[in-house]
Amino acid sequence: MTEQKGNHGGAESLPSPTRWPSANERLLGLGVGLPVQPLDRLAQFSALDFERFTLEWATGYLASELPGVYEVQQRGGAGDKGRDIVVWFEPPETPGRRWSLYQCKHYDARLGAGAAAVEIAKVLYYTFSGHYTKPSGYWFVTHLGVTSDLQDLLDEPARLKTYILENWVERCSARIIKGVVTLTDELRAHIDAFDFSIFRAKQPLDLINEHAKTRYHLIVFGAPLIDRTVPTKAPSQVAPGENGYLNRLYEAIGQALGISVSSSADFAHDKGHSRLFDRSRITFYCAENLKELASDRMADARYFETLLNEFENGLFYSYTKSGLSGIERLAATVLSAQAIQLGGHVLAPHVLANDREGMCHQLANERGVSWCIP
Numbered sequence: 001m002t003e004q005k006g007n008h009g010g011a012e013s014l015p016s017p018t019r020w021p022s023a024n025e026r027l028l029g030l031g032v033g034l035p036v037q038p039l040d041r042l043a044q045f046s047a048l049d050f051e052r053f054t055l056e057w058a059t060g061y062l063a064s065e066l067p068g069v070y071e072v073q074q075r076g077g078a079g080d081k082g083r084d085i086v087v088w089f090e091p092p093e094t095p096g097r098r099w100s101l102y103q104c105k106h107y108d109a110r111l112g113a114g115a116a117a118v119e120i121a122k123v124l125y126y127t128f129s130g131h132y133t134k135p136s137g138y139w140f141v142t143h144l145g146v147t148s149d150l151q152d153l154l155d156e157p158a159r160l161k162t163y164i165l166e167n168w169v170e171r172c173s174a175r176i177i178k179g180v181v182t183l184t185d186e187l188r189a190h191i192d193a194f195d196f197s198i199f200r201a202k203q204p205l206d207l208i209n210e211h212a213k214t215r216y217h218l219i220v221f222g223a224p225l226i227d228r229t230v231p232t233k234a235p236s237q238v239a240p241g242e243n244g245y246l247n248r249l250y251e252a253i254g255q256a257l258g259i260s261v262s263s264s265a266d267f268a269h270d271k272g273h274s275r276l277f278d279r280s281r282i283t284f285y286c287a288e289n290l291k292e293l294a295s296d297r298m299a300d301a302r303y304f305e306t307l308l309n310e311f312e313n314g315l316f317y318s319y320t321k322s323g324l325s326g327i328e329r330l331a332a333t334v335l336s337a338q339a340i341q342l343g344g345h346v347l348a349p350h351v352l353a354n355d356r357e358g359m360c361h362q363l364a365n366e367r368g369v370s371w372c373i374p
Contacts, residue, residue: 060214082122121172157196215300231289252326287358
């Protein structure tokens with residue numbers, strides 16, 4: 001910014017500050033400050049945080065999203081022989097069973113060639129000694145990424161092989177097992193024949209994007225950053241999935257009119273109940289949109305189920321109160337729903353007034369709540 005001279009006694013006036021980049025109005029409205037970008041949050045993790053994060057990624061993404069996966073194993077710890085996460089692509093009895101290896105490293109700086117060389121040497125040694133077969137893929141998984149010199153070596157497998165061989169004594173031989181692993185002619189031949197193109201680095205942004213497909217992501221990075229889509233309008237024709245709550249509504253309207261009601265055509269002549277029918281469908285689909293947000297954008301349909309639990313428990317005395325007609329009981333439950341406290345539920349920032357009313361119809365649809373108590 002450039003300073004501007006004012007006309008009041010020589011005082012200086014400054015232009016208005018520019019808007020913060022990537023500011024999120026919803027977060028600011030909640031009083032929690034500017035959003036922390038996922039890459040920045042990943043870089044702030046402690047070793048234990050990163051271990052938990054990679055476990056979430058492995059069990060939530062690799063196990064379900066990686067094509068052809070049979071099993072994911074967390075193997076990190078003493079005696080892991082350089083294997084933190086193992087992904088198997090066939091059952092144990094399959095000959096030549098394929099597998100991939102993910103080696104997780106949490107350092108204060110980017111992973112460099114020297115530290116990576118030790119991990120690569122472990123794979124070379126343990127495949128040479130027959131402790132396990134050659135993996136079809138190997139990824140370094142880090143929270144800060146790798147250095148430029150290591151990435152250059154990973155991009156050129158022939159150079160990586162040369163680097164390992166030339167630095168075996170200095171960087172590798174004494175760091176694989178408790179003793180020293182000598183680079184014998186046989187081991188050198190094994191290394192020469194080894195496919196070094198399997199060694200790659202998982203980029204931190206890719207790691208975050210893959211973690212975003214798991215049900216754990218919002219707990220780590222926060223729900224308010226997700227924008228909700230506009231709720232779908234109720235279709236002109238009643239869908240099969242609406243039968244539950246509409247049958248409860250028909251019962252209440254039929255009770256009020258003193259007739260048997262099986263469709264909206266039975267009370268089309270009554271303006272007030274027709275408006276109630278239309279509004280009920282609108283709010284039901286608003287709540288359906290909230291369910292889709294949890295399932296599609298947040299990757300966990302259980303968020304909606306737990307929200308429905310909150311409404312079912314919080315509204316119990318409203319929808320079970322005696323001495324009311326069906327319409328009165330529905331109205332009392334909807335009014336109570338507008339005031340129910342949702343606490344810190346992950347969906348709470350997204351819940352609108354129509355959602356609250358729609359959740360009452362969701363209870364009738366999913367949990368069998370009836371407005372006409374016998």
